[in-house]
Amino acid sequence: MDKFLVDRRAVTLGGATLALAGALPRVAHAQETPRRGGVLTVQVASDLRTLNPAMRASYAIHVFTSKMIEPLVDLGYDNQPVPKLATAWDSSPDGKTITFKLREGVQWHDGKPFTSADVQFSAMEMWKKYQNYGTLLHRYLTAVDTPDANTAIFRYSELMPLGLLLRAACELCYVIPKHVFEGTDLLKNPANLAPVGTGPFKFVSYAPGQNLILERNPNYWVPGQPYLDRLIIRVIPDAAAATAALESRDVQISMFSSLPKTDLARLAKDSRFRVGTKGNEAYSILNTLGFNTRKKELSDVRVRRAIAHALDIDFYTQEFLLGYGKRAQGPIPTTSSFFIPGAGPVYPFDLKKAEALLDEAGFKRGADGTRFSVRLMPNTSDDIRMFATFIQQSLQKVGIKTDVQIYDSPGYIARVNRDHDFELATDTNLYRGDPGVGTTIWYQSGVPAGTPWSNQFGWKSEELDKITNQALVEIDPVKRKAMYGEFVKIANTEIPVLMAMEQVFVSAAAANVRNDHNAPRWPGTSWADVWLAS
Amino acid sequence: MRIFRLALNRLAVSIPCMGIILLGLFLMLQLAPGDAVDALMGQMGSNDVALAEQLRQQYGLGGGVTTRLAIYVWNTLHLDLGYSVAYNQPVLNVILQRLPVTMLLMISALSFAFAAGTAVGIIAARHVNKWPDTLISTLGLIFYAAPSFWFGLMGILVFAVWLNWLPSGGLEDLGAGYTGIGRVLDIAGHLILPTITLALIYFAIYLRVMRASMLEVMTLDFIRTARAKGLREGAVLTRHALRNALLPMVTILGLQAGAMLGGAVVVESVFSLPGLGRLAHEAVQQRDLNMLLGIVFMSALLVIAINFIVDILYARIDPRIDFNG
Numbered sequence: 001m002d003k004f005l006v007d008r009r010a011v012t013l014g015g016a017t018l019a020l021a022g023a024l025p026r027v028a029h030a031q032e033t034p035r036r037g038g039v040l041t042v043q044v045a046s047d048l049r050t051l052n053p054a055m056r057a058s059y060a061i062h063v064f065t066s067k068m069i070e071p072l073v074d075l076g077y078d079n080q081p082v083p084k085l086a087t088a089w090d091s092s093p094d095g096k097t098i099t100f101k102l103r104e105g106v107q108w109h110d111g112k113p114f115t116s117a118d119v120q121f122s123a124m125e126m127w128k129k130y131q132n133y134g135t136l137l138h139r140y141l142t143a144v145d146t147p148d149a150n151t152a153i154f155r156y157s158e159l160m161p162l163g164l165l166l167r168a169a170c171e172l173c174y175v176i177p178k179h180v181f182e183g184t185d186l187l188k189n190p191a192n193l194a195p196v197g198t199g200p201f202k203f204v205s206y207a208p209g210q211n212l213i214l215e216r217n218p219n220y221w222v223p224g225q226p227y228l229d230r231l232i233i234r235v236i237p238d239a240a241a242a243t244a245a246l247e248s249r250d251v252q253i254s255m256f257s258s259l260p261k262t263d264l265a266r267l268a269k270d271s272r273f274r275v276g277t278k279g280n281e282a283y284s285i286l287n288t289l290g291f292n293t294r295k296k297e298l299s300d301v302r303v304r305r306a307i308a309h310a311l312d313i314d315f316y317t318q319e320f321l322l323g324y325g326k327r328a329q330g331p332i333p334t335t336s337s338f339f340i341p342g343a344g345p346v347y348p349f350d351l352k353k354a355e356a357l358l359d360e361a362g363f364k365r366g367a368d369g370t371r372f373s374v375r376l377m378p379n380t381s382d383d384i385r386m387f388a389t390f391i392q393q394s395l396q397k398v399g400i401k402t403d404v405q406i407y408d409s410p411g412y413i414a415r416v417n418r419d420h421d422f423e424l425a426t427d428t429n430l431y432r433g434d435p436g437v438g439t440t441i442w443y444q445s446g447v448p449a450g451t452p453w454s455n456q457f458g459w460k461s462e463e464l465d466k467i468t469n470q471a472l473v474e475i476d477p478v479k480r481k482a483m484y485g486e487f488v489k490i491a492n493t494e495i496p497v498l499m500a501m502e503q504v505f506v507s508a509a510a511a512n513v514r515n516d517h518n519a520p521r522w523p524g525t526s527w528a529d530v531w532l533a534s
Numbered sequence: 535m536r537i538f539r540l541a542l543n544r545l546a547v548s549i550p551c552m553g554i555i556l557l558g559l560f561l562m563l564q565l566a567p568g569d570a571v572d573a574l575m576g577q578m579g580s581n582d583v584a585l586a587e588q589l590r591q592q593y594g595l596g597g598g599v600t601t602r603l604a605i606y607v608w609n610t611l612h613l614d615l616g617y618s619v620a621y622n623q624p625v626l627n628v629i630l631q632r633l634p635v636t637m638l639l640m641i642s643a644l645s646f647a648f649a650a651g652t653a654v655g656i657i658a659a660r661h662v663n664k665w666p667d668t669l670i671s672t673l674g675l676i677f678y679a680a681p682s683f684w685f686g687l688m689g690i691l692v693f694a695v696w697l698n699w700l701p702s703g704g705l706e707d708l709g710a711g712y713t714g715i716g717r718v719l720d721i722a723g724h725l726i727l728p729t730i731t732l733a734l735i736y737f738a739i740y741l742r743v744m745r746a747s748m749l750e751v752m753t754l755d756f757i758r759t760a761r762a763k764g765l766r767e768g769a770v771l772t773r774h775a776l777r778n779a780l781l782p783m784v785t786i787l788g789l790q791a792g793a794m795l796g797g798a799v800v801v802e803s804v805f806s807l808p809g810l811g812r813l814a815h816e817a818v819q820q821r822d823l824n825m826l827l828g829i830v831f832m833s834a835l836l837v838i839a840i841n842f843i844v845d846i847l848y849a850r851i852d853p854r855i856d857f858n859g
Contacts, residue, residue: 039709050622132575135582187592192622207631208621209816210808211708232708236806240687244702245806248694409576410568410821418572 032514038532039230040513043251044523045237045258049208052192053174054126057133059283059430062171062524063255064212064233068109069197072100072119075170075282075433075521079337082519084526085114085175085198086152091162095475098165102150106221108177109202116146121178123154125186133437134172137165159473161480167433170521200226200528210235220528227531239263246273252510252532255523256283257383259508261322267508277324279517280505284333284431287325287387287501288442290416292423294458297363297372304495306357307424308347310398313500315349316390321383325503330488331439333431333502340485344492354398363399371399374423377416380409381428387500388426417456429453429499435484440468443491459496540845548838555834556827560606563823564599570619570821571595593619606827615831616824620817625828628813633832635705636809639801640794642725643732648787650733651740652780656771658741659748670741678738682797686731686804693727700727703806728805732797736790740783747779754778780851788844792837 044063048056053065073081073089081089088101106114123144127134140160145153154160165173175198180191194203200222201214214231234251236242236258243263245251259267268275289307291298298304317325330344363371374395378388385406392402402424407415416425432438442453445460464487471483491499507523509516512533519525568576571590575582589595594605594617609616615625658670677685694702701707701724712720751757752775760774761767799811810829817825 041709049620130585130588132582132585135585188622207808208623208628209813213708230709234704234708234806236703238803238806241690241703241804241806244690244695245704248698248702250694250702250704407567408819410570410573410819411566412568413572413576414567418568 032533034227034514034529034531035533036227036531037229038227039232040228040253040527040530040532041232041234041251042253042255043234043236043242043245043258044255045235045239045242047209047212047235050192051195051203051206051212052126052176054122054176055130055186055192057131057172059171059256059521059524062521065174065195065197066199066524066526067201067214067231068195068199068203069174069176070199070526071171072169072173072175073166074525075167075519077281077520079167079520081166081169085119086169089162089166091160091475095159095161095473096156098154098156098160098162100152100154102152103221104150106198107219108179108198109196109217110177110180112177112179113149114175114177114198115149116144116152117149118175118178119152120144120146121182122175123152123173125181126176127172130186131172133168133432137168137172137437159475161436161473161475161477163477163480164434164436164472168437171432171524200526201228201231204230222528225528226526227529228527231527243267246508246510249510252513253516254508255280255505257324257503257506259506261320261324264324264506264508265322272511273508274511275506275508276517277504277506279519279522280507281335282433282521283505283523284335285503285505286328286331286333286429286431286499287384287503288427288429289387289391289498289500290422290425290427290457291496291498292420292425292457293496294420295374295423297361297374298423300361301494302357302361303363304498305347306354306361306398307395307400308495308498309350309354309357310400311391311394311500312349316387317501320386320390321501321503324506325501328499328502330492331429331442331499332435332484332488335502335504336431336433336435338435338481338484340481340488343485343488344490346492347495347498351397358398358400365399369399370401373401373403375403375405376424376426377405377407377412377422378425379412379416379427384426384428391424391426417453420456420458425456427453435487436468436472440471440487442497443487444468455496457496459494461490461494464490464494541842544838544842544845548834552831552834555830556610559827559830560603560823561599563821563826566818566821568821569595570823573820573822574619589619593617595619606824610827610831615828618822618825620820620822620825625824628825629810629828629832632808632810632813635807636795636798636802636811637836638721639725639728639732639798639807639809640791642729643736644787644791644794646729647733647736647740648783651737652744652783654737655741655744656748656776658745659752660771662745662749667745671745674738674741677734678742682731682735683800683804685734686727686801689727689731690804700724703804705807728801728807731804732794732801735797736794739786739790743782743786744779747782748775751775751779777851781848784844784847784851788841791840791844792833795833795836 046060047064048058048061050056051065053061053069070084072084072086074084076082085103085106086100087103090099102116102119108114123138123141128138128141140156140158141154142157143155145155177196180196181189193206200217200220202217204213204215206212212233216226216229220226236245239258239260242254243259246254264275267273291304293299313327317323329346332338358371365371376388376391378385388404392404395402416422429442430438442455444455444465467483467486471480474480474483507517514531514533515529516522571586575586618625618628621628654670658667661667690702693700705724706717706721757770757775760770795811798809799815802809802812814826814829817829
């Protein structure tokens with residue numbers, strides 16, 4: 001059968017789909033009844049080579065594990081928590097105790113019952129001790145009490161905003177079975193590579209760096225779900241190979257912008273596929289340009305502002321990102337519930353102003369037209385390097401000579417984050433839903449030197465430190481949001497790091513997949529309701 | 535007995551050589567900025583220094599270079615390749631998972647290149663300076679000059695995306711759940727494009743060597759003698775000329791077994807094959823020192839083994855060659 005003649009319906013999906021905020025364009029099929037069975041194969045570009053989300057948190061690991069291991073709550077479209085293993089939650093009046101009611105009648109894949117003891121073990125032994133971000137989120141966690149099998153009471157020694165915990169829970173609060181891990185070497189437990197969970201799919205086999213194969217869990221707590229018989233997640237790092245796999249129907253979904261932008265644009269016009277950012281709203285990435293303010297030139301805020309003015313971000317997002325991205329308004333992306341329009345100043349493209357600011361700062365053009373020279377270090381991934389080249393050419397126009405120096409990921413971390421041996425550095429900041437989780441740490445002082453993705457810019461503002469620390473323990477959501485507005489104002493005024501663009505990951509899916517990309521962090525959800533139309 | 539002595543000889547030479555390679559690699563990787571835990575933290579996007587330090591201790595990455603080197607040498611002497619930070623598994627497990635894929639790819643590509651190169655080289659030599667020779671030589675030059683990843687990508691585009699005859703990559707159809715002969719055929723189908731891609735450049739080399747070698751042998755006295763005996767041309771070619779012309783071919787076969795491991799990195803990436811080449815590439819990016827040293831160790835063993843086999847082949851083809859000589 002020639003698979004390429006299938007369903008050539010004339011659906012116009014032209015360039016319009018490229019105009020951002022793109023839903024994965026789909027033909028309406030709300031009335032269809034879900035069909036049981038079938039194998040879904042999906043592609044991602046990398047994996048963490050371990051399958052324990054209670055110890056390692058990253059969007060890459062959640063794609064693999066969230067089908068087997070479930071969080072206390074997940075994230076819904078209105079930014080509201082969706083009950084998973086927890087069905088209800090409440091915070092005590094003093095804000096230091098949070099109680100979760102747990103789902104009853106849930107079974108682990110090995111048949112043992114799921115209880116509050118599992119939550120206690122996961123929290124105290126893994127989230128608090130090992131999990132990246134979890135160690136910070138739960139640093140004041142003193143105990144998890146388990147009065148009965150379906151109640152877990154989290155006790156903190158400081159205030160813990162309920163909203164912060166619930167928003168972080170979909171990424172950081174995955175529950176693993178106590179009976180599998182207790183009394184073993186946690187880092188080397190075989191279940192880290194062959195998980196036992198409560199999720200809709202059961203583990204079959206895992207070849208790290210290659211593929212994960214899962215099968216339907218017939219005892220899942222949602223009757224009738226999941227619909228798929230099998231689920232295969234393939235790691236294809238090469239972008240061109242990934243496009244070929246999608247086009248030849250070897251895979252049905254590609255996630256996390258892992259196809260070349262030009263291919264995404266081409267597939268968006270092909271009726272066999274749907275391309276868009278819908279279902280990825282929770283994965284906002286900011287393209288950043290960091291300034292090492294320890295250096296003489298960059299310690300002057302006028303120079304930093306001049307550099308910001310010298311970059312034609314709108315041109316870049318249109319021509320290089322093909323519309324999959326836009327100018328950022330500050331460290332909190334526009335997709336966030338914490339976003340306040342106009343919270344801080346932005347720097348429109350203005351070469352004249354850039355030149356004037358540089359002159360004012362005392363860096364006149366020399367005989368060869370150069371004001372001064374800097375080194376620019378991009379982190380890995382093509383996108384960031386491409387942006388670095390764009391910055392290099394843009395800065396040339398205002399008389400700043402830029403030398404782009406490329407290292408691989410560990411090399412970059414050592415150079416930029418640890419040794420602070422750079423002038424400019426381009427990177428990305430993954431916005432984690434709440435500015436308190438992964439955003440403010442880029443600006444705060446007092447973080448131990450050499451901490452990756454913290455304030456490697458050598459910049460300090462007591463005002464900002466004060467407001468971000470207060471916001472972390474403020475339990476009134478309205479006041480908290482206002483505090484982060486203040487934070488954005490200082491961050492945008494002083495720009496130790498320029499939040500240049502915001503992007504949302506792009507997915508591409510075959511037209512016959514149903515119920516995909518129906519949640520703001522869909523790639524990291526359970527996929528219990530996904531099915532395949534014939 | 536002779537073979538046994540040769541094996542011992544080879545081993546005696548290989549062991550110090552391997553020691554130098556492993557030591558050099560260990561020290562060179564110390565120069566690369568960042569370590570395995572940095573790479574891990576990078577992948578997780580984590581910024582918890584205390585956690586990084588804890589992981590460093592648990593994975594044995596703490597301490598100075600000399601301490602770690604001493605531990606490494608001690609472990610290697612016990613044939614313990616260590617634990618991989620990036621894969622959360624013993625290095626040997628991961629390598630043994632990947633080795634068969636690379637072996638399969640290398641052996642099929644080498645056999646294809648050798649067989650096709652020999653056959654086409656003979657044809658070119660038989661029609662020297664006529665149109666078949668010109669055509670073959672031109673094609674050979676193109677295959678030699680064009681980068682293999684380009685052929686790979688073009689192959690995928692034409693045979694997988696347009697014609698849909700062959701799969702676009704991977705080792706097997708994971709969803710189909712084939713067993714037995716069905717699985718063998720499935721894997722063979724998946725290996726057609728990668729094998730040809732990897733083999734093309736070697737095919738070009740073999741055909742040129744075969745052509746030159748054949749032309750040279752055909753002018754020698756014993757060929758004239760054979761013809762004078764009244765042998766038919768076919769018999770002259772296969773019984774007398776070919777056997778002599780094959781000697782230089784076998785020489786480069788041994789030499790290229792090592793080079794092919796390098797070429798496999800590209801082909802494995804383009805076709806998303808889970809082989810050693812891609813593993814080595816990832817190990818560098820992950821600063822997974824144990825893994826990288828383990829791969830080098832295994833590759834060295836592989837190359838030594840292939841060269842050993844080539845030496846034996848040598849003696850079979852040309853009885854004048856003596857192991858003791």
